[in-house]
Structure formats: structure tokens, C-alpha cells
Amino acid sequence: xxxxxxxxxxxxxxxxxxxxxxxxxxxxxxxxxxxxxxxxxxxxxxxxxxxxxxxxxxxxxxxxxxxxxxxxxxxxxxxxxxxxxxxxxxxxxxxxxxxxxxxxxxxxxxxxxxxxxxxxxxxxxxxxxxxxxxxxxxxxxxxxxxxxxxxxxxxxxxxxxxxxxxxxxxxxxxxxxxxxxxxxxxxxxxxxxxxxxxxxxxxxxxxxxxxxxxxxxxxxxxxxxxxxxxxxxxxxxxxxxxxxxxxxxxxxxxxxxxxxxxxxxxxxxxxxxxxxxxxxxxxxxxxxxxxxxxxxxxxxxxxxxxxx
Amino acid sequence: xxxxxxxxxxxxxxxxxxxxxxxxxxxxxxxxxxxxxxxxxxxxxxxxxxxxxxxxxxxxxxxxxxxxxxxxxxxxxxxxxxxxxxxxxxxxxxxxxxxxxxxxxxxxxxxxxxxxxxxxxxxxxxxxxxxxxxxxxxxxxxxxxxxxxxxxxxxxxxxxxxxxxxxxxxxxxxxxxxxxxxxxxxxxxxxxxxxxxxxxxxxxxxxxxxxxxxxxxxxxxxxxxxxxxxxxxxxxxxxxxxxxxxxxxxxxxxxxxxxxxxxxxxxxxxxxxxxxxxxxxxxxxxxx
Numbered sequence: 001x002x003x004x005x006x007x008x009x010x011x012x013x014x015x016x017x018x019x020x021x022x023x024x025x026x027x028x029x030x031x032x033x034x035x036x037x038x039x040x041x042x043x044x045x046x047x048x049x050x051x052x053x054x055x056x057x058x059x060x061x062x063x064x065x066x067x068x069x070x071x072x073x074x075x076x077x078x079x080x081x082x083x084x085x086x087x088x089x090x091x092x093x094x095x096x097x098x099x100x101x102x103x104x105x106x107x108x109x110x111x112x113x114x115x116x117x118x119x120x121x122x123x124x125x126x127x128x129x130x131x132x133x134x135x136x137x138x139x140x141x142x143x144x145x146x147x148x149x150x151x152x153x154x155x156x157x158x159x160x161x162x163x164x165x166x167x168x169x170x171x172x173x174x175x176x177x178x179x180x181x182x183x184x185x186x187x188x189x190x191x192x193x194x195x196x197x198x199x200x201x202x203x204x205x206x207x208x209x210x211x212x213x214x215x216x217x218x219x220x221x222x223x224x225x226x227x228x229x230x231x232x233x234x235x236x237x238x239x240x241x242x243x244x245x246x247x248x249x250x251x252x253x254x255x256x257x258x259x260x261x262x263x264x265x266x267x268x269x270x271x272x273x274x275x276x277x278x279x280x281x282x283x284x285x286x287x288x289x290x291x292x293x294x295x296x297x298x299x300x301x302x303x304x305x306x307x308x
Numbered sequence: 309x310x311x312x313x314x315x316x317x318x319x320x321x322x323x324x325x326x327x328x329x330x331x332x333x334x335x336x337x338x339x340x341x342x343x344x345x346x347x348x349x350x351x352x353x354x355x356x357x358x359x360x361x362x363x364x365x366x367x368x369x370x371x372x373x374x375x376x377x378x379x380x381x382x383x384x385x386x387x388x389x390x391x392x393x394x395x396x397x398x399x400x401x402x403x404x405x406x407x408x409x410x411x412x413x414x415x416x417x418x419x420x421x422x423x424x425x426x427x428x429x430x431x432x433x434x435x436x437x438x439x440x441x442x443x444x445x446x447x448x449x450x451x452x453x454x455x456x457x458x459x460x461x462x463x464x465x466x467x468x469x470x471x472x473x474x475x476x477x478x479x480x481x482x483x484x485x486x487x488x489x490x491x492x493x494x495x496x497x498x499x500x501x502x503x504x505x506x507x508x509x510x511x512x513x514x515x516x517x518x519x520x521x522x523x524x525x526x527x528x529x530x531x532x533x534x535x536x537x538x539x540x541x542x543x544x545x546x547x548x549x550x551x552x553x554x555x556x557x558x559x560x561x562x563x564x565x566x567x568x569x570x571x572x573x574x575x576x577x578x579x580x581x582x583x584x585x586x587x588x589x590x591x592x593x594x595x596x
Contacts, residue, residue, distance in 0.1 A: 050416065052415075052416075052581070071331070072331075072334055072418045072420060073330045073331035073334060073418075075416075075417065075418040076330050076334060076418040077330055080416045082409070082412065082413070082416060084409045084412065084581075084582060084584075085409040085410070085412045085413035085416065086408040086409040086410050086413065087410065087413065088351060088410065090351060090354045090355070099343070099347060100417060102335065102339075102340070102343055103335065103340065103417050103418050103419050104335075104418060105330055105332075105333035105334050105335065106330075106333065142413075142417075146418070
């Protein structure tokens, strides 16, 4: 079964096409990340899936229902963590969750939602005095309080510090193990890589690629070689072919090359001549970020509208 | 610290109910409405400002006009407290809730939409009735029931019931109208000026604060607006003459019409989502 089916979905605002002929399916229990730059149509797509707006053309099904006509029962089966909502600052975390729990037929116990969202230390704190990261986790706790079968997360970690992001990820990972279908939008490629099983890249309202993190990485091309010179003084002796890959710090070599063995041989010769141990040499697959940027770049060059 | 355990959950029970099973077990809307009213009242009491202005202003005016009390005078000050609570304070709060994204959060939940705004309107009505009631109570405490300057207060049991009904009807009318009008207000900054600009001319021509010599057409017009009928009905309730009904039918009908009309317009035009600032990164034009 597919929890979500989108067929030829287009959304226009006046003369502006925000989403253009997008089709995809999300099987039950899959964790999908929707990536894309600002204005790519991520939030517009998500708001249609959540039932806030209807497609201009095409059809959408979430849990076998048209989201825009979603009944109360349908709404009780989905969970949302939206970008632009807020909570009453005067209520404590626990009271806020109890208030929302009362809306669902079979809510999680408030204490379980608090635990899942990593909010145990803040349960008795008023929402108004929480940090941005803590508030995002309260949003998450509300999103999951009704035991949703499908959970939508719209940029849940935007503007959070790295530690807060990690904690939110841990909470989301907890949920993913329960078989909940999750759709996440994000700007952060590492977030998609860390959490999702599948990545949909949107640019200019179209699907640029529909892939897995591993496949996306493989599309990116050459491997990367990174080596930091133990003694920056040796940099002057580097052969020209290596020296041009020296980073501005004057000691870090960062090389992307299709001829990995050739580069490594040259580096090994250089190390021999200068008696270097090559400690800390890294040879790795291309970064997902580069792969993502390559996809976006290719898409915009091949005739994207280039708005925003 | 709380008594919650801090160990992360390792195994989470998962249930996958079917749509029909979920529908059968949805909470009863009456219970949801009661919970919403309770929640809204708690919010009003917690902020305190709504009560402070709605109760405080008429009391200050009553004290300032000491010795010049009369039943229409007291009814006017009560109307002032009630309308400021049910119109201005409530309207500003509602716009602030919408623009902050609070309403959208509720809209995203399985709470029936009518439950949210009916809960807010009824909680406001109750608060506004309290504001009006306190004004009448303070007048009686200050001056007793006999006034030199005009008709005295003659509060009987029936009169008290009548004034509560009139206040409730008037508060409902103002709160419903405010709910409808907030859809036209684009930002929190615009809320107070817009609501006040509608409110003050209306209460002044309606004789809430002092009586005016106005042209005939204007004095006829105000009998169709929600302030003057409320004062007329409230005056009648606190100073009840023989042979007059406790709640004058025409005044009650005008207030009820505003309450029903306001609710209908509110249902049609109510806006849940915040207006997004133009030109903000990642935003797009909204559908008209």
C-alpha cells in the first residue's frame, strides 16, 4: 500500500507555477526527504499533502483520501510539524500536550510523547520560555501525540544549533522505527542523508531527482582525496599537479579527480621523498552535498525558471 | 525537575487503526467544545490584561462620576466595559493568535473548526458579561440603589436575570462581529487602530459614555447598531417600570441579529492562516 500518491500535481498562484506536474508515491512506512532550495516548491507540496490547499490540477491521495477534503477522522490519522505555527506561550509543555491529546481517539500518553521528543526535563516549563530547539521538539511532540500513520515534518530543524538538530534527529529516528510514514522537507542534505531512506529533490517546482542517499552520492562523480601536510613548509616542494589543489590555508590538499590511483601514486612519491607518514590521509566518496548541488545546478542550467 | 523518566524509549508500540475505526472513536464534539471554552478562559485569566481593561476602565469612570449616577449612566459604563472586552481586546487577541500561527496549529489538528472559534467566542462572552456585571455591582456598592441625578437602580431577581441575559446577548453580538471583522485585518499592528476606529465612533454616537443631541437619522441608525439597544435593554433591566417587559423585544432582536449575522459572516470569511510578509525568502504569493 502507498500512504501517499501524487499524480501530475500542479499548483499555480495567479500566473506563477509553484509546483509543476509532480508525480510520486510513498509506500507505507517509508521515510522520504524532500530537498530543494528556497522557492523550489517544497512547502507548497507539503501544504497540499496536509490539506491546507488544493492542487490546481492533478490528484493527491493521503491515506486513500483527498487531503483538501480530509475529514476529522482523516486528520486524526496524520501528524504535522509545520513551519509557521506557534503555541500558547503561557501553557506548560505537559498542559499543551494534554490539550492536543484530548482531540484524538487514541492518543499517546503525554509522558510517552514527552519522552519521545526528548522533553522530559522541560515538561513543567512554560512554552514561552523555551529555546527555539525545545519549541521545535514540542511541535514534534504535538505532531506525534495522536499516533499518526503519516507524519509531515516541514523543515523541523531550520535555525537550530547543531546540538538541538541532533536531538531533534534522535527523536525523529525514534519514530521512524515505529513504522510511521514520514515526509520531511529540509534544506540540509546531511539531515536527509542521516534520516531518510529516499530523497526527492525539487527545483523550480519539478522533481529533479528521485533517489536514495547512496545513489545520489554515486551520481556525483569523482572521489575526494584530502590530506593535511604535517609541516606546511613542505608545501613548496609539492609537484605542480598537486600544488594547485592546495586550500587557502596553505597546508590542506583537497583533490577531486577521476584519476584516483594517479593522484595517490604522486602523493605517495612526494611522501617518500619527504619522509611523510601520510597520517590522516582521507580517500572518500563524493559528499552528498556536492551531489545535491550538482543535481540542482544541472537542473537550473537545463532551462529552469531560476526565480527567487 | 519532573517525575518523568529521562531514558529514551527503545520500543514504541505501534497501532495502525483503519479510517473507519478512528472515526468511530473520535471524541465527542460537545466535550471538545467544553475543553476549548475552559482553555480559552484559562488563557484570558492568565494574561489578565483583557480583564484589567474591561473591568478597570468602567470602574474608573464610575468613581470619576461619583454622585452623578443614574441607571442609564451605569448601564452605559457597563456597556463600555463589556464591549471593550468582547470587541477590542478579543479582536486584537484573535488577530495576534492568527498572525503568530496559533490558529493554523489548531486548524492542523482534528479539532472541528467551529469548536475553536465558538469556544473563543463563548469564553469571551463570559468574560465580557463579568466585565459588565462588575460595573453594575461596583455602582451599587458605591452609591447604593438610589441616585440623585436620575432613575435609580431597582434590581430585582428578575431584573438581575434580565440584565445577565441582555449582557450575554450583547457580548455574543460584539464577539461574533469582531470574529468576522478580524478576517479583514492584515496584521497585529493594524488590529488595535482598526478595531478602535470602528468602535469609538459607534459607542459615542450610541450614547455609551454621554448622551448626545444628534440628528434624527443618526439616532434612528444607532438603534440598529449593537451598542444602543444594549444600553436601552440594560437600563430597562436595572430600572424596571411597571407594565414594561424585562427584556424589550426589539432591542433583544437587534442584538440577536448581530450575533447570528456576525457568526454567519465569521464562518464564511474566517481566516486561519497568517499573512506572510511580501518578499520574504521562500514565500510565494497567496491565492486570492
